[in-house]
Amino acid sequence: MDYALLLANIGRHIELTKAEQAVFTALLRPRAVRRRQYVVQAGEPCQYETFVVRGCLRAYYVDANGFEHNLMFAVEDWWTGDLLSFLTGAPASLNVEALEDSEVLQLDKSALEQLYAQVPKFERYFRLMIQNAFVAQQQRIVSALSASAEERYHAFRRRYPALEQRLPQRHIASYLGITPEFLSKLRKQVLHDKRKP
Amino acid sequence: MDYALLLANIGRHIELTKAEQAVFTALLRPRAVRRRQYVVQAGEPCQYETFVVRGCLRAYYVDANGFEHNLMFAVEDWWTGDLLSFLTGAPASLNVEALEDSEVLQLDKSALEQLYAQVPKFERYFRLMIQNAFVAQQQRIVSALSASAEERYHAFRRRYPALEQRLPQRHIASYLGITPEFLSKLRKQVLHDKRKP
DNA sequence: ATCTAGATTAAGAAAAGGCCTTAATCTAGA
DNA sequence: TCTAGATTAAGGCCTTTTCTTAATCTAGAT
Numbered sequence: 001m002d003y004a005l006l007l008a009n010i011g012r013h014i015e016l017t018k019a020e021q022a023v024f025t026a027l028l029r030p031r032a033v034r035r036r037q038y039v040v041q042a043g044e045p046c047q048y049e050t051f052v053v054r055g056c057l058r059a060y061y062v063d064a065n066g067f068e069h070n071l072m073f074a075v076e077d078w079w080t081g082d083l084l085s086f087l088t089g090a091p092a093s094l095n096v097e098a099l100e101d102s103e104v105l106q107l108d109k110s111a112l113e114q115l116y117a118q119v120p121k122f123e124r125y126f127r128l129m130i131q132n133a134f135v136a137q138q139q140r141i142v143s144a145l146s147a148s149a150e151e152r153y154h155a156f157r158r159r160y161p162a163l164e165q166r167l168p169q170r171h172i173a174s175y176l177g178i179t180p181e182f183l184s185k186l187r188k189q190v191l192h193d194k195r196k197p
Numbered sequence: 198m199d200y201a202l203l204l205a206n207i208g209r210h211i212e213l214t215k216a217e218q219a220v221f222t223a224l225l226r227p228r229a230v231r232r233r234q235y236v237v238q239a240g241e242p243c244q245y246e247t248f249v250v251r252g253c254l255r256a257y258y259v260d261a262n263g264f265e266h267n268l269m270f271a272v273e274d275w276w277t278g279d280l281l282s283f284l285t286g287a288p289a290s291l292n293v294e295a296l297e298d299s300e301v302l303q304l305d306k307s308a309l310e311q312l313y314a315q316v317p318k319f320e321r322y323f324r325l326m327i328q329n330a331f332v333a334q335q336q337r338i339v340s341a342l343s344a345s346a347e348e349r350y351h352a353f354r355r356r357y358p359a360l361e362q363r364l365p366q367r368h369i370a371s372y373l374g375i376t377p378e379f380l381s382k383l384r385k386q387v388l389h390d391k392r393k394p
Numbered sequence: 395a396t397c398t399a400g401a402t403t404a405a406g407a408a409a410a411g412g413c414c415t416t417a418a419t420c421t422a423g424a
Numbered sequence: 425t426c427t428a429g430a431t432t433a434a435g436g437c438c439t440t441t442t443c444t445t446a447a448t449c450t451a452g453a454t
Contacts, residue, residue, distance in 0.1 A: 367401075367402085377403095378402090381404075382405095
């Protein structure tokens with residue numbers, strides 16, 4: 001399994017010696033996840049934070065009427081999971097499902113505790129992750145309340161470059177909070193606007 | 198200043214002795230806030246977590262086009278502030294403004310550190326607060342993306358009972374992500390539906 | 395008490411977005 | 425290879441929401 005991607009990601013936030021890197025990678029659990037397989041299931045505690053080395057997953061919420069709503073995607077170089085459930089041990093409210101055959105690195109809670117004890121610098125790294133998640137949520141609320149579907153569509157393309165080609169568009173529509181049909185219309189009209197501006 | 202409301206709130210989550218209550222209340226800073234006054238300003242670090250004893254405040258975000266979007270209200274028995282800025286010291290992205298003359302209790306960061314040192318039980322209390330904020334955000338995303346304006350309006354009334362009478366309706370509309378005019382229509386039609394169901 | 399600017403209601407036209415259906419492709423499994 | 429089930433594109437029609445304008449209605453300032 002290849003740890004380079006994750007180590008590079010971490011290197012953007014904290015500096016690690018070779019020895020510290022070794023401590024960290026020894027605690028990770030590599031795992032191959034097949035398409036349609038779940039790494040988090042609503043109702044069960046989320047035991048791992050999951051880093052995507054290859055592939056793509058989605059985190060979604062099932063509302064009271066049984067409809068699914070994609071909250072976030074995770075492609076290469078992203079973490080995913082149900083953060084709240086992981087931190088508290090409470091049952092997860094999200095499902096996280098692989099959309100493609102994927103390779104991930106998982107870190108469970110006791111491994112994380114050990115990591116904090118041996119390399120306290122990681123406290124900073126994971127604190128930044130949590131804060132980023134919090135801010136991203138706040139921005140998404142504002143966007144959902146105030147931006148049009150077309151604006152949200154462009155924001156999605158900025159946030160997840162190249163993901164549009166990889167996903168069935170119903171998943172994108174679910175993320176945007178619109179119907180697949182309307183997304184199809186949006187795309188056509190965006191293409192049209194670009195041809196004759 | 199009356200600490201009973203806050204102590205009762207805390208009592209619902211952790212048990213405190215009289216002595217611990219005294220340590221806590223000694224660290225709080227009572228403050229009278231006039232209508233239109235700000236307790237958090239975007240751009241400045243948020244120095245305090247603010248508990249509302251009497252009155253009402255709103256936390257809002259100003260988008261790139263200069264439009265305001267109310268993210269949450271705080272009435273009696275609620276905490277408010279820009280949590281992320283408070284925790285990190287980064288400039289606040291939210292404004293928190295009093296909508297009525299209010300009485301609040303503020304806790305600054307060094308007071309919170311002292312509190313944790315002297316009464317570690319408070320770690321649990323504030324952790325629960327942060328988790329609740331996180332979950333509330335997640336639910337609000339789903340609601341904003343999938344629920345109709347009328348459903349969001351009913352959710353608002355459940356979340357903030359009696360607040361509807363106290364606020365100018367443009368603030369409620371901003372919270373719901375709709376125009377004041379449309380909120381007016383919604384209200385009329387809800388009344389109508391109740392008369393002849 | 396009077397003015398005036400902002401806040402609220404109202405009503406109709408316009409736009410955004412949803413829902414349903416059809417048809418053409420595109421999988422994935424038998 | 426075949427077939428059933430997904431997926432996408434497209435069009436028409438309907439509901440929801442916004443926009444605009446105008447009429448009332450405050451509440452603070454003079």
